[in-house]
Amino acid sequence: MEFTEDQIQRYSRHIILAEVGGKGQKKLLSAKVLMVGAGGLGCPAGFYLAAAGVGTIAIVDDDRVELSNLQRQIAHSTKTLGMLKADSAKQTFESLNPDVNVVAIKGRLNKDNILDIIRDYDIVVDGSDNFPTRYLVNDACVFLKKPLVSGAILRFEGQVTTVLPGDGHCYRCLFEVPPPPGLVPSCQEAGVLGVLPGVIGSLQAMEVLKLILGKGQPLKNSLLIYDALRANFRKVKVPKNPECPVCSEHPSITELQDYDAGYCQL
Amino acid sequence: MTGAVSTQGTASLKKCEVFMPESEIKSDKKIDIKGLVCPYTFVKVKLAMEEMEPGQVIEILLDYPEAAKNIPKSLSEQGQTVMKVQELEGTGNWIIIARKETD
Incomplete structure (x- = not known):
């Protein structure tokens, strides 16, 4: 493909980077990224991926925009209250950048549909707000060997990690099973400062761009922890667990499972 | 500027060891980016050079x-x-000649 003059202007700050160039920009334009959730994390992550010219962005979300979302979910607006989040985000991202094809998937991932949904995408971004989905997405990405950029937030603290199946840790190497329902409070119960998902979702978008471009070091075998109140980033090592139930050589989990929805869902 | 070869913008160049008379430098590609300002000047140069093979020479x-300072x-x-940076006297135009070394 050849760039149009508009594209040359739109992506000029990418093209002049040695690590990107026209070739890197073309990789971005032909990349296909699937985002789980168009909430606190998915909004900023998707916003930046769209701005960067990631050519295909799928958004899986079955929720509708509520007023209480707007303190942090910046792809939605007062004008899209009540709209499905996948549609609201699609509208926002496509108006930011008409080069981007946003696929709105209005539904919920489960063990029966997830493999077919993520199969066609290069990278998965998890911005989900509950443990059943988080583990389902991890296991499905391990099975399909899809890179996964996972983010999580609560109150004033956030985490990001990048799972490269076959080449590093997975989410279960870090936390083998979901915590029991009720142990970890949800944002609904505990609150979250609205900028926090902006920081973490942006870090997720940065990880995605690095993976597409093949530049830098992804957060493989590591977890980046951001403490907003102390303005502190910590990177901790996460070795691959040789006994991991899903990504080790002798996994005990060989098929997908839907955890009981006893978990609070926002 | 009265001299043929400008040193402006080239003084800091470490790789600017090759200076040859213009007639001896054969370019594989020529681009005209008159009328463009930064950063589109370098954007156009970079896109043009991506289409070239290492060792090939571009004339801008x-x-x-x-x-004329920033591109080199x-x-x-x-x-x-960067093989050459030259102001074309009296025209307000510049010529930069560079060899692609790496992708």
Whole structure:
């Protein structure tokens, strides 16, 4: 493909980077990224991926925009209250950048549909707000060997990690099973400062761009922890667990499972 | 500027070791970016050079004085060799000749 003059202007700050160039920009334009959730994390992550010219962005979300979302979910607006989040985000991202094809998937991932949904995408971004989905997405990405950029937030603290199946840790190497329902409070119960998902979702978008471009070091075998109140980033090592139930050589989990929805869902 | 070869913008170049009379430098590609300003000047140069093979030479014609400084600097930073930076006296135009070393 050849760039149009508009594209040359739109992506000029990418093209002049040695690590990107026209070739890197073309990789971005032909990349296909699937985002789980168009909430606190998915909004900023998707916003930046769209701005960067990631050519295909799928958004899986079955929720509708509520007023209480707007303190942090910046792809939605007062004008899209009540709209499905996948549609609201699609509208926002496509108006930011008409080069981007946003696929709105209005539904919920489960063990029966997830493999077919993520199969066609290069990278998965998890911005989900509950443990059943988080583990389902991890296991499905391990099975399909899809890179996964996972983010999580609560109150004033956030985490990001990048799972490269076959080449590093997975989410279960870090936390083998979901915590029991009720142990970890949800944002609904505990609150979250609205900028926090902006920081973490942006870090997720940065990880995605690095993976597409093949530049830098992804957060493989590591977890980046951001403490907003102390303005502190910590990177901790996460070795691959040789006994991991899903990504080790002798996994005990060989098929997908839907955890009981006893978990609070926002 | 009265001299044929400008030292402006080239003083900091480490890789600018090759200076040859214009007639001896054969370019594989020529681009005219007159009328463009930064950063589009370098954007166009970079896109043009991506289409070239290492070892090939590009000749760039431009008229934005800042770019006559910035393009050689950026090319050098990104591992290419700047062979010549020349103001075409009385025209307000500049010629930059560079060799692609790396993708």
